[in-house]
Amino acid sequence: MLILEVDVKQRVSVNEFDRLAAYWVMTVVGNPRITVRLWDGNEFYFADGTPVAVMEFRSRSALLNLVLAQSVGFGEGYSNGRIEIHGDIIDFSNEVARAITTRRNQNYYASKLSSLLRAIRSNTLTRSKGNVHHHYDLGNDFYEMWLDERMVYTCAYYDDADASLADAQLAKLDHVCRKLELKPGQDVIEAGCGWGALATHMAEHYGVNVKAYNNSHEQVSYARKKAAARGLNDRVQFIEDDYRTISDQCDVFVSVGMLEHVGLKNFRGLGKLIDKCLKPTGRGLIHSIGRSHPRPPDPWISKRIFPGGHIPSLGEIAAVFEPYKFSILDVENLRLHYARTCAEWLQEFDKVSDEVGSKYSKEFVRAWRLYLAGSSAAFEFGTLQLYQIVFAPHGNNDVPWNRKFLYSPESSGD
Amino acid sequence: MLILEVDVKQRVSVNEFDRLAAYWVMTVVGNPRITVRLWDGNEFYFADGTPVAVMEFRSRSALLNLVLAQSVGFGEGYSNGRIEIHGDIIDFSNEVARAITTRRNQNYYASKLSSLLRAIRSNTLTRSKGNVHHHYDLGNDFYEMWLDERMVYTCAYYDDADASLADAQLAKLDHVCRKLELKPGQDVIEAGCGWGALATHMAEHYGVNVKAYNNSHEQVSYARKKAAARGLNDRVQFIEDDYRTISDQCDVFVSVGMLEHVGLKNFRGLGKLIDKCLKPTGRGLIHSIGRSHPRPPDPWISKRIFPGGHIPSLGEIAAVFEPYKFSILDVENLRLHYARTCAEWLQEFDKVSDEVGSKYSKEFVRAWRLYLAGSSAAFEFGTLQLYQIVFAPHGNNDVPWNRKFLYSPESSGD
Numbered sequence: 065m066l067i068l069e070v071d072v073k074q075r076v077s078v079n080e081f082d083r084l085a086a087y088w089v090m091t092v093v094g095n096p097r098i099t100v101r102l103w104d105g106n107e108f109y110f111a112d113g114t115p116v117a118v119m120e121f122r123s124r125s126a127l128l129n130l131v132l133a134q135s136v137g138f139g140e141g142y143s144n145g146r147i148e149i150h151g152d153i154i155d156f157s158n159e160v161a162r163a164i165t166t167r168r169n170q171n172y173y174a175s176k177l178s179s180l181l182r183a184i185r186s187n188t189l190t191r192s193k194g195n196v197h198h199h200y201d202l203g204n205d206f207y208e209m210w211l212d213e214r215m216v217y218t219c220a221y222y223d224d225a226d227a228s229l230a231d232a233q234l235a236k237l238d239h240v241c242r243k244l245e246l247k248p249g250q251d252v253i254e255a256g257c258g259w260g261a262l263a264t265h266m267a268e269h270y271g272v273n274v275k276a277y278n279n280s281h282e283q284v285s286y287a288r289k290k291a292a293a294r295g296l297n298d299r300v301q302f303i304e305d306d307y308r309t310i311s312d313q314c315d316v317f318v319s320v321g322m323l324e325h326v327g328l329k330n331f332r333g334l335g336k337l338i339d340k341c342l343k344p345t346g347r348g349l350i351h352s353i354g355r356s357h358p359r360p361p362d363p364w365i366s367k368r369i370f371p372g373g374h375i376p377s378l379g380e381i382a383a384v385f386e387p388y389k390f391s392i393l394d395v396e397n398l399r400l401h402y403a404r405t406c407a408e409w410l411q412e413f414d415k416v417s418d419e420v421g422s423k424y425s426k427e428f429v430r431a432w433r434l435y436l437a438g439s440s441a442a443f444e445f446g447t448l449q450l451y452q453i454v455f456a457p458h459g460n461n462d463v464p465w466n467r468k469f470l471y472s473p474e475s476s477g478d
Numbered sequence: 479m480l481i482l483e484v485d486v487k488q489r490v491s492v493n494e495f496d497r498l499a500a501y502w503v504m505t506v507v508g509n510p511r512i513t514v515r516l517w518d519g520n521e522f523y524f525a526d527g528t529p530v531a532v533m534e535f536r537s538r539s540a541l542l543n544l545v546l547a548q549s550v551g552f553g554e555g556y557s558n559g560r561i562e563i564h565g566d567i568i569d570f571s572n573e574v575a576r577a578i579t580t581r582r583n584q585n586y587y588a589s590k591l592s593s594l595l596r597a598i599r600s601n602t603l604t605r606s607k608g609n610v611h612h613h614y615d616l617g618n619d620f621y622e623m624w625l626d627e628r629m630v631y632t633c634a635y636y637d638d639a640d641a642s643l644a645d646a647q648l649a650k651l652d653h654v655c656r657k658l659e660l661k662p663g664q665d666v667i668e669a670g671c672g673w674g675a676l677a678t679h680m681a682e683h684y685g686v687n688v689k690a691y692n693n694s695h696e697q698v699s700y701a702r703k704k705a706a707a708r709g710l711n712d713r714v715q716f717i718e719d720d721y722r723t724i725s726d727q728c729d730v731f732v733s734v735g736m737l738e739h740v741g742l743k744n745f746r747g748l749g750k751l752i753d754k755c756l757k758p759t760g761r762g763l764i765h766s767i768g769r770s771h772p773r774p775p776d777p778w779i780s781k782r783i784f785p786g787g788h789i790p791s792l793g794e795i796a797a798v799f800e801p802y803k804f805s806i807l808d809v810e811n812l813r814l815h816y817a818r819t820c821a822e823w824l825q826e827f828d829k830v831s832d833e834v835g836s837k838y839s840k841e842f843v844r845a846w847r848l849y850l851a852g853s854s855a856a857f858e859f860g861t862l863q864l865y866q867i868v869f870a871p872h873g874n875n876d877v878p879w880n881r882k883f884l885y886s887p888e889s890s891g892d
Contacts, residue, residue, distance in 0.1 A: 165803065165873045166758075222879065356799070356803065356804060356805060356806075357800050357801070358800060377796060377800050378792070378793075378800075378806055379792075379793050379794075379797065382793025382796065386770065386771050386791050386793050389579065389770065390770060391770060391811060391863055392770075392809065392811060392863070393811045394809065394810060395808065395809035396881065397808065400877070400879055444875065445873050446803075446805045446871075446872035446873055446874075449805055457860075458579050458770060458861070459576065459580055459860055460860075461814060461858065465636065465639075465814055466635075467881065468885045470881070471880075471882045471885050
């Protein structure tokens with residue numbers, strides 16, 4: 065490994081220990097092509113090739129927090145501005161994700177020390193109080209500023225390379241409906257319906273009757289208004305309640321972007337609920353962020369963005385289905401679509417960041433930029449996956465023999 | 479439940495205990511519409527509706543063996559002719575599979591007793607010596623009698639409802655090749671190549687270089703002769719060795735119908751091997767029989783047909799991939815195709831059963847008929863699944879954005 069000191073202005077405040085800390089920080093993430101700039105202007109570069117961006121630590125404590133608390137240290141440091149990224153934040157995130165994904169034979173002592181620091185960090189975590197708003201306290205106005213017109217806050221499906229975000233969200237709704245082979249008059253249960261885009265779309269274009277569950281009062285109110293405006297009140301019912309209260313029988317069970325928030329210990333219960341609700345002739349679809357390896361959630365994302373969630377591996381998702389009588393029919397991984405979705409969300413978000421900053425805080429804007437860029441990078445480099453899983457009760461043989469129908473123009477709704 | 483005694487010829491030998499045993503046997507499998515006929519002509523029917531077939535016990539010991547050793551008792555009893563099925567064996571197998579799949583709220587005491595009997599049975603099993611030839615001792619001649627011309631002994635793909643077995647096996651080879659996006663000149667490793675149909679097809683029609691592994695001397699000799707006859711010796715190499723000796727780098731890793739024989743404890747090792755061999759830009763496919771629930775193999779199938787195998791659930795298959803850096807890209811379930819494949823194999827087998835009987839034994843023919851019919855039924859009712867899993871190393875973004883290309887006519891080889 066080439067160690068390049070791009071600019072060695074030796075000022076008083078940076079010592080050998082600081083340099084070692086910077087080296088350590090970059091080694092742990094696989095030596096990305098990122099220049100480290102310290103508070104006195106000293107720069108270090110530990111990789112080969114041309115740097116992609118500069119990461120500036122504006123204080124020693126920001127650097128030490130990164131050593132001690134890694135993900136949280138970086139997330140908090142970037143949010144509060146003690147860490148600055150010079151360059152495009154998506155390029156920066158992609159480069160870090162690339163380095164993490166491709167690092168091989170991680171240093172034994174580095175990984176031991178990393179575990180030890182994780183243990184120390186878990187205390188640090190409980191001590192620090194959150195001052196950034198959590199995801200679901202934010203209200204509809206915030207999301208309306210930068211989501212597409214249908215308010216879809218899950219992975220889009222870029223059916224066409226030139227598709228806009230709004231087109232791709234519409235294509236996703238249709239892709240899900242096709243996979244479910246919706247037929248007019250069928251009863252559909254949707255668990256976790258967000259602002260109601262899918263529920264409304266299914267009722268309007270596929271003629272089904274939908275009961276959609278969501279425990280967010282603001283989202284349900286919004287969804288009801290939208291459905292009423294489209295004259296769909298007789299076919300879509302939005303129920304402000306937890307998915308665990310679902311008890312009706314249905315032909316189709318669908319859940320898009322909820323499993324990530326359910327928590328691993330509730331997977332079996334979710335499966336039991338689906339097993340109870342779904343008619344023997346029914347089918348279902350779960351759309352969820354996934355991981356390649358079972359792993360605890362990223363601590364900073366847990367702390368600031370999605371408290372209580374768990375992003376499962378496919379093996380962990382099996383716990384939803386395998387205790388019950390289901391055939392998993394089809395699993396599609398759309399991770400590249402989610403990388404693009406997050407990058408487009410960030411573009412939209414950046415257009416309104418001043419407005420967001422004045423309504424919330426600069427720290428909030430920076431936390432969200434980091435979250436969207438980091439998510440995009442994680443999908444781009446396969447540390448996150450997006451699974452759409454189609455399933456049916458065991459004995460249901462009224463299932464398609466192949467998947468051609470998904471790609472033929474006739475199979476859309478209306 | 480209606481208990482019908484269709485024909486109550488009370489002869490001396492059948493007592494109340496025998497009737498209870500017959501009742502027990504049918505209850506455990508969910509009361510299929512099967513008439514039980516005992517050795518004295520007495521018939522019992524414990525279901526509603528019209529009987530699909532008659533199961534005749536020609537001796538008390540055959541009935542008691544079924545009570546004690548369930549799957550093994552039935553398999554052995556049918557093979558040695560002490561149990562006879564009157565009616566079509568596929569209809570019989572489907573009806574039993576249907577009843578097992580749809581039984582609800584299995585009787586608590588029945589399931590407790592069933593577990594107890596399983597414990598007793600495991601002793602019975604070790605005591606009885608096998609006299610039916612195992613799968614891989616059988617030689618090429620046996621399989622040539624009833625497999626398709628390419629000698630493909632895995633699930634076919636009925637691209638077209640009218641396809642013959644041979645057409646469907648060819649379509650399966652192309653379906654696998656398309657999923658792998660083979661490009662001329664690529665290096666392919668195939669683990670467990672049977673008689674070489676896929677390896678030869680890939681080399682001949684997709685212009686790739688194949689190293690195909692199989693530790694059966696007879697199969698490898700056969701495959702080499704076929705490839706030589708097609709002038710493919712420069713592009714296909716058949717290696718008579720265990721898959722665990724694979725060490726070359728490759729662009730594509732494929733394994734069709736091997737995972738079932740690998741054994742659960744070796745899944746992680748298989749994943750490690752693929753992780754080592756597959757280039758960062760590569761992709762792979764595993765095609766395997768699967769289950770909805772993790773479960774030990776059927777004891778009779780283990781004893782007589784596939785010793786040492788384990789049919790994994792999707793959650794168990796995750797153990798191949800999740801310790802390493804893979805994205806699972808696509809999972810397709812082809813269970814209905816395998817139900818049809820097995821049923822068509824049985825038809826072909828029946829055409830040559832006299833010849834098979836004189837070469838081996840009547841018992842052997844009956845064991846194979848039961849195995850093929852039972853497998854067809856298990857796929858038909860979803861107790862068995864057939865998964866094709868496409869995967870790629872984590873960071874490989876040269877993967878398709880959607881699956882349209884699988885269904886467009888241009889994507890075939892040549």
